[in-house]
Structures are given as structure tokens and as C-alpha cells.
């Protein structure tokens with residue numbers, strides 16, 4: 264942090280320069296304004312008895328020139344300032360809308376106080392991009408500094424921050440051409456104006472960069488006023504969209520996929536709709552986003568191809584057998600209560616037709632899905648789903664060998680159905696199949712499934728201390744599926760901001776999901792995040808311990824390998840995975856450490872279709888208005904920082920990679 268001196272210097276210098284420019288622009292504006300006022304005055308003087316109603320108040324707001332000279336400090340009180348008298352015109356209109364002769368009303372014009380004051384730096388950012396799901400952090404996290412954090416804070420160790428980035432990416436050269444003008448060249452990765460500013464090995468002082476920028480037509484100076492200029496603009500990241508001097512926008516969304524707006528032939532058939540919609544969906548099994556730019560670049564060929572009707576593999580008996588286990592049923596309607604003995608006794612399902620239409624489509628797409636999952640999607644009890652499926656897909660057809668289900672193959676399928684460790688699932692069963700959310704999901708109020716396409720949830724694993732499946736007769740698993748979490752209010756607490764219960768919360772309630780950017784050691788250089796943690800004394804990194812091998816499988820599937828991955832990105836062991844809610848998250852990021860008291864919440868690591876998710880679950884009843892707390896674990900405070908000091912936090916490294924690597928057993932339960 265020792266390098267903030269020169270930055271503070273150049274910051275001051277830029278401010279002086281910016282002030283000069285600001286005053287000059289104000290002079291020009293005034294001259295223009297004066298000219299306009301004179302023109303308008305002449306026009307009015309020459310006017311006949313019926314002045315234009317549009318000239319109303321034409322004389323207002325003329326300011327004396329004295330107001331724009333550099334103002335003395337401190338700003339004089341209003342009554343001490345030079346005051347001019349001006350006139351505005353006023354007309355009354357008759358019933359036909361004709362104005363009368365009008366009158367002049369005298370007005371005192373008070374000069375504005377100097378608006379160029381030294382504002383203190385903005386307090387550290389306390390919020391971040393709101394998100395409902397984890398996102399994979401950029402793999403090239405160390406390649407480019409895309410924006411300058413704390414751009415308005417001269418104490419931010421800017422150089423240390425830049426040094427954390429890849430050296431190759433930092434290279435930039437500067438030569439003067441024969442005319443003595445600066446010629447800028449950038450490394451391939453430093454190809455934007457921002458890189459010029461943010462490349463630490465630029466060998467440029469901020470003043471020199473400012474000079475270069477000024478010499479380049481069309482570019483904004485680094486600092487123009489406290490809320491304008493390039494430094495300010497980049498601190499705003501992508502909001503609002505900033506168009507840089509080179510004409511490139513700060514965020515370039517890829518084009519929509521071809522035929523994105525195509526209609527679906529007016530079809531009400533879900534199967535057809537899903538097929539039509541699938542081509543817009545992210546192939547990442549955990550992503551429910553259409554037109555997803557997080558996991559797929561703009562190569563639309565990578566998007567999910569349409570599917571045909573899927574042949575069922577499992578007989579109802581096999582389906583039922585696969586789902587049996589020691590866990591409790593989620594309600595009286597749980598299909599597992601049917602039991603093999605009752606198989607023939609249950610009558611046909613009595614469900615309304617539109618729901619059956621959805622179920623029909625689902626059975627075409629994922630005939631082997633566990634009925635619980637189809638129940639969530641189709642809003643039919645899983646018992647009825649099971650009964651309907653049994654009617655529709657006769658065991659005899661599958662067993663009779665119409666499908667290739669015999670002998671070894673059948674037993675392999677049985678094994679496959681069983682390998683999903685149902686015994687460990689305390690909550691409602693979810694299937695081994697995929698669930699895709701189509702653009703029509705909101706219309707139907709549900710998500711739709713398609714075999715192995717895009718999965719909202721499958722194979723959820725809750726740790727052993729998870730509460731029983733049924734809370735108040737309802738399956739709590741759907742809380743995660745539907746994102747129906749508790750109200751959390753963010754307010755000031757003892758340690759900066761804190762998360763408070765916005766409603767009464769009972770033991771076992773899922774309060775929310777801790778979401779953020781997923782990082783692992785394939786995001787090689789994360790040092791710049793640590794610089795920010797050090798500076799803000801806030802650390803939002805949460806380790807994930809139990810999920811890594813599953814993350815690996817998802818990553819391999821996507822060609823994102825771990826450390827020792829081969830050149831295709833496959834294979835290798837990923838290192839510790841963490842969720843960082845510094846820049847992307849939701850109100851659960853504000854849960855403070857409860858020390859010295861016991862926490863009222865714990866974080867459960869949950870595996871959902873191979874992806875790790877952190878659920879915040881209440882372990883004590885929490886009354887509305889009370890603060891929600893976790894125990895971060897002793898290791899979190901490994902640097903020995905005191906936990907009873909407001910705003911203090913762990914040194915960045917303790918929350919960053921080092922902590923993750925050294926203390927895998929730490930888990931914020």
C-alpha cells in the first residue's frame with residue numbers, strides 16, 4: 264500500500280487540470296448564453312404588441328459574469344454575493360387563448376455557489392451486481408483490468424492492483440512519431456483505451472496518460488469533474504454503457520442468435536415449443552438462461568440442438584425400486600408410498616387436462632424422470648404422475664423387448680438408476696434427468712424438462728444434519744428449485760452492513776442461497792481481488808469443500824479443466840473452489856460472523872447436478888428484525904484480527920487462495 268503517494272499527487276494534478284478545463288467550458292457556455300439572451304432581447308424589443316407566448320420567461324436565468332470567475336473560498340453567503348436584477352415577461356390569456364399586452368416582472372438573480380468543491384471519496388461499494396445463481400468467474404481473470412475499483416479514492420493502491428495482472432497483458436509501448444505526436448501501440452490483449460490506463464507496466468505516469476488522451480481527438484480526459492472523465496466513467500463499469508474514444512462500447516453483447524425472434528408456429532404443444540426453444544438455451548447443464556453469454560460465446564452452434572422423442576428405459580417397477588430408501592416420504596401423496604404390492608390397485612390419475620398436456624410432453628422428453636421432479640414441473644402430485652406414467656408407458660412394452668432393455672443392458676440401467684445415492688437424500692427425490700427452463704416457463708409458472716439438456720436441479724445431496732424432508736407437510740426441496748427464499752433486509756449492523764430477517768424464520772427454513780462468482784485455481788491470478796479485499800477490509804469469499812469432484816465433471820464436460828488438464832481442457836484435478844460475492848451476489852453476502860454468540864444460520868453445501876451451491880439454513884428461530892448470523896470458523900480470522908472491531912476483516916490472503924488451499928476443512932457451518 265506504500266504506493267499511494269504518487270497516485271495522490273497525480274490525482275491532485277488531474278483535479279487541477281480538470282478544474283481548468285471545467286472553468287474554460289463554463290466561460291464558453293456563458294458567452295453562448297449571453298449571445299442567446301441578447302438575441303432574444305432584441306427579438307422581443309422589435310416585437311409587435313402581441314409577443315409570442317413561447318418567449319415566456321425568456322430573460323430568466325441570466326447570470327452576472329462575476330459568478331463565473333474563480334470563486335473565493337469559502338463561498339460567500341447569498342446576501343453577500345453580487346446580485347443582478349432581471350425581468351421576466353408574463354402574459355395572461357383570454358378564453359380564446361389570446362395573450363394580453365403582458366408585463367415585465369423584476370427578478371433578483373442570485374449567482375450560484377461554486378459547484379467545483381472537493382467531495383470526499385465515495386464510500387466503498389457496499390453492493391454488487393444482483394444475481395440469483397452462481398456464475399463462473401472469467402477464466403482470464405488476470406489478463407485485463409476491466410475497470411478500476413475505487414477510482415475516486417486516491418488511497419486505493421492502484422499500482423499494486425495492476426501488478427496483480429498478467430505481465431504480458433500489461434505491456435504497452437509509447438513512442439513519439441516524427442511530428443512529436445504520441446503514437447500509441449498496445450499489446451494484443453491491451454487493445455482498449457482502458458488498458459492504456461490500467462496496464463501497470465505502462466511506464467506512463469497518470470499525467471502523461473492524461474496528456475496523451477488530450478492529444479487524441481475525441482477522448483475524454485482522465486478526470487473532468489468528480490463525476491465525469493474517464494476514471495469516473497470506468498468506475499461505473501457497464502452502467503451506463505460507456506462508449507470509449509475508439510468507438511467501442513464498454514460492454515459488447517453478442518448479437519442475438521439467428522432467428523431468435525422466430526415464433527413457435529402458434530403451437531401449444533410443449534414438446535414442440537421446447538424443441539423450438541432449446542436452440543437458444545445454454546448447454547451448461549446448470550444454466551437456465553436462454554441466450555446465455557456467461558457460458559457460451561456468441562457461437563450459436565454450441566447451443567443445445569433440438570431433441571426428438573426419448574424412449575423410456577425404466578419400467579414403473581424399476582422406477583419405484585430405484586426410488587426406495589430409508590428416507591421419509593415428503594407427504595401422503597409421495598409416489599413411493601404406492602409400494603410394489605399396490606402397483607395394480609391404484610386407479611387412473613384424476614388430473615385436469617391442461618396439466619396432463621404438460622405431463623404428456625414431459626413424458627416424451629424425459630420418460631425416465633423420477634415422478635417427484637415431474638410433479639414440481641407439471642404441478643401434479645408425484646403419486647398421480649406415477650400412476651399416469653404407468654398407464655401411458657406400460658411396463659409390458661418395455662419388458663417385452665420393444666426397447667433394448669434386456670439382459671445386461673437392463674441391469675446396467677438399473678444400476679444407473681440406483682447409483683444416485685438416494686439414501687443420502689433427506690429431501691424430496693429429484694431425478695437423474697435434466698430440467699430445462701424454456702422461454703415459456705413463466706407462462707406456465709414452471710420449468711420444463713428435457714433429457715440431459717439444461718438442468719435446474721438433479722441429484723441434490725444434503726449433508727447428514729439436514730432437517731427431515733417434510734417441513735409442515737411440504738417438501739423443502741422445491742425452495743431451492745423455485746428460489747422461494749426468506750425476506751432479507753440489509754441494514755447497518757455492528758460490522759458494517761448486516762442481513763436481518765424481514766419476516767419470522769423457523770428452524771430449518773432455507774433463508775437463501777449464497778451466490779457469487781465461482782473461482783478455482785484455474786482462475787490463476789486472483790491477486791487483484793485480494794488487493795480489493797485488503798483495501799475495503801471486506802471479504803466475501805466462501806470456500807466450498809465437498810463439491811470439487813463434481814465441479815470437475817461439469818468443467819470437463821464444458822472443456823474447462825483443472826490444473827493438470829490436458830490441452831483439450833479435460834482431466835486434471837481442480838483445486839479448492841470458492842464462491843466470491845464481492846462483485847456479484849445477493850443479500851446473503853451480508854451475513855456477519857456471530858462471534859462470540861452462536862450463529863442462528865449455517866451454510867449447507869449442496870450438490871445440485873454436480874454443481875455446488877451454498878444454502879443458508881436457519882438453525883434457530885429468528886424473529887423479524889433480528890440479525891442473521893453465521894459462524895465463519897476460526898480459520899477465517901487466521902491473521903489474528905479481532906472479530907469485535909467494527910469493519911475489521913481478515914487479511915485478503917486469508918480469504919483468498921491461500922486460505923482455500925491451506926484449510927480445506929474450513930467450512931462456514
Ligand SMILES: C[S@@+](CC[C@H](N)C(=O)[O-])C[C@H]1O[C@@H](n2cnc3c(N)ncnc32)[C@H](O)[C@@H]1O
Pocket residue numbers: 389758759760761800801802803852853854855856857858905906907908909910911912913
Ligand atoms: C461477508 S462480509 C459481511 C458483510 C459486511 N459486514 C458488509 O458490510 O458488507 C464479511 C466481512 O464483514 C465483516 N465482519 C463480519 N463479521 C464480523 C465480526 N464478527 N467481526 C468483525 N468484522 C466482521 C468483516 O469485514 C468481513 O470481512
